Amino acid sequence: MTSLQPWWWAALPLLLLPLWWHRQKRQRTASELLATARFLPSTVPQQRRIWRWTDIFLLLVRLALLLALIAWLAVTVLPWRGDTVLADPALEPAWVAREVQVARMQDAARMPLPAGVLDWLRRHEHEWRDGTRILVLARAGDVPMPAHPPRLAHAVTLRLAPSVPAAAQRHHVVVASTPERLPRWQALFAAFGTVTGPYTVAAVPTSQTGLIVWDRPESPPAAWCAPHWWRADGKGDRHVTAAGIALTYTDTPQGRVWRGMPWPPASATEAAALQQAWQAVAAAPAPYALPAQALAPARPLSLPARDGEPAPWWGWLLLALFMLERLLAHARRS
Template sequence: MSPTSLWWWALPVVLLPVLWHRQKRAQTKTVPLATARFLPAARPLQRRVWRWHDVILLLLRCLLLAALIALLADLVLPWRGDAVLVAPGTAPSVVERDAAGFAGAHRIDLPGRDAVAWLHAHEREFAPQARLLVVGDAVMPAVLPRFRHAVVLRTATAPTVPAERHVAVFSARDDAWRRLFAAAEGPWHVVVDAAPGPRTELIVWDRPEVPPMNLRAPLWWVADAAPWPGLAQAPSADGLRWMDTPRGRVWHADGWPPQEPDRARALFAAWQQLHVGMQPYTAPAQVLAPDAGAPAGAASGALCTWLGMALVALFALERMVTHVRRR
C-alpha cells in the first residue's frame, strides 16, 4: 500500500457535515399570546425541520470532503485494458510483427526508451487482468523489475542513427582541429559551426587571450591554459584537468590538438563517458510473470487536475449556497 492510499482511512470525516447539520438548530424567540392563558399548560416542544436548501448544502459539503480525500490519496482508476507499449523509433512493421497475439490491444507510444519507469508510474491504471507487451528498443533496467501484471518484452536494438554534435573552434590551427573531428568514430556526426549557436555543445578555445564574457557552452576544450588561472589547481586524471566556471565546464590537457590516433580516441571516449553519458543497453526479450506481492507504483497523478477543478467548483458552490441561506 502506498503512503497516499492511507488517506482513504479518512473517509469517515465525510460524516461530520451530516452530524453538524443534524445538531444545528434555528434560534427562535418565544412570545406568549394573550389568549394562551385559557389553554391548558404544556411544555413547549421543538421540532427540527430539514429544508431542501439545507440538504443541498449538506451534499456539497460531503462531496467537498470526499473530493479532498480523493485528491490527497491520488485516486487512480484502472481504466486501461490490454496494451502494446511502443518504444520511440520503432518501425510500424516491427510493431505489427511483434504484436502477434495482442489483437485488439491499445497501442501506447512511450515518451522515452525507459518502459520500466513508465510502467511503474502507470501500472495502477491497468485493469487487473490486462496483458502488457513492450516492443522496440527499450532500456534494460539495473535490476529485474517486478509488476502486478504479466509483461512480455519483445525488444530489439534499433539501428544506430548518428547524433549531431555541434562544435565551434577558435584557433589559429583550425585545420588541425577540423581533421580531428572529421576522424571521429562511433555513433556521432561532429558538425563544426562557423560561429557558436544555441545547438553548440563544445567550444574549442585555442587562443592566448581571454574569451569574451558572452561566450558560453556546456563544455570547453582549452589548449592554452594561460587565460584560465584556475586550471593550475584544478583536479586532474590521466593528464586531463577540469573545472566548472560560469561559462561552462572547462577541460585542458597538454599537447592539444592530439596528433596520435590513440590520444584522439581517448579524448572522444572521455567526451562520451564524462560529459555526454553512456547510452543504455537494450533490455533482453523475456516474459515477466505477474507478481502479486510487487509494490504498487507511485500514482501518475492523471486525475489530480480534474479533482483540483472539482474542489474549486464545489467550494465555490458551497460558499454561494451558504450565502443565499443566510439572507
C-alpha cells in the same frame, strides 16, 4: 477503485454531522398564552423530544457532497484502462503488427511509448484494471536497465526490435589558431572523423558547438561558450589519466577547459592516443539496456503516489452537488 492518498478516508466520521443536524428538533409554531389560562392551575410545561427524519433528499445530497469531497482529497481513481500496447512510433509497422498478433492483443488500446517507460508505468499503474496486460514495444537499447528489478501490479511484456545503425553523428568544433597551424588541426579532426563520425570545423561557435580549440596567445572572447575547451596555456586544478596521457581540467563559466594534450599531435601515434583519451574523459557513459522479458505482477495493489492528481471529473461532481444542495436548502426555507 484506488485512492492514492488513502489517509483522507479517516475523515469519514464527518458524515455524522448532517445526520445530527437533520435530527434536531425544530420549532414549527410559536406558543401564546390564552386569556382563560389564568383560571387554571399553573404547571411546569413539559416537552417531549421527537426525532423525525425531515428533508430526506436534502440529507442525501449533503452526505453525497461530503463523501465526494473526501474521495477527491484522497485522490480516488477509478481504473478504466484495459489491455494496452505501448509502442514506439518509429518502429516498423509490420514488426509491431506481428508482435501484437503473437501476444494476441489485436483488440488492445494503443498508446505511444513514453520516456522512461518503467517509471511511467509505476506512477500510472493505478489507471489499469486488475488482470489487464501491457505490451511494451521498443527498440533494443532504448529502455535502460533500472537499479532494482521493477515491481509492478500488472503483467508487463517487453519486446525489443532490432536496433538500426544510426547515421554518423556530426561533431561541431571551433578551431581558433594561426594560419600555419590550422591545417594540422583540420587534419587531426579529419582523422578523428573516421572513428567517431565526421567533424565540422568552424571559426565561430554556435549553439551546436561541442568543443573549442584555442590555439592563440591572447584570451578568448568572453561571449564564447562551449561544453569543452582545449587550451595550451595555464594549468588545470583536476587531474585525470586516459590512454597514457595525463590531462588536467578546470570548470569555468565558459565551459570545461582541458589542458595537457599534445599541441597539436605530431604523429599518428599521438593522434590515436589523444583520440582515445578524449573519448574516455568526454563521452557520457551509456546505461545498460534492459533485455526483452515478461514481468509478472509483483504486488497485488498499486502503491500510493504522493504526486497523484484526482480525475478532472471529480471537480465537476463537487460543483454539481454543491449547487444542488444550495437549491434544495433555499427551497426548504421558502
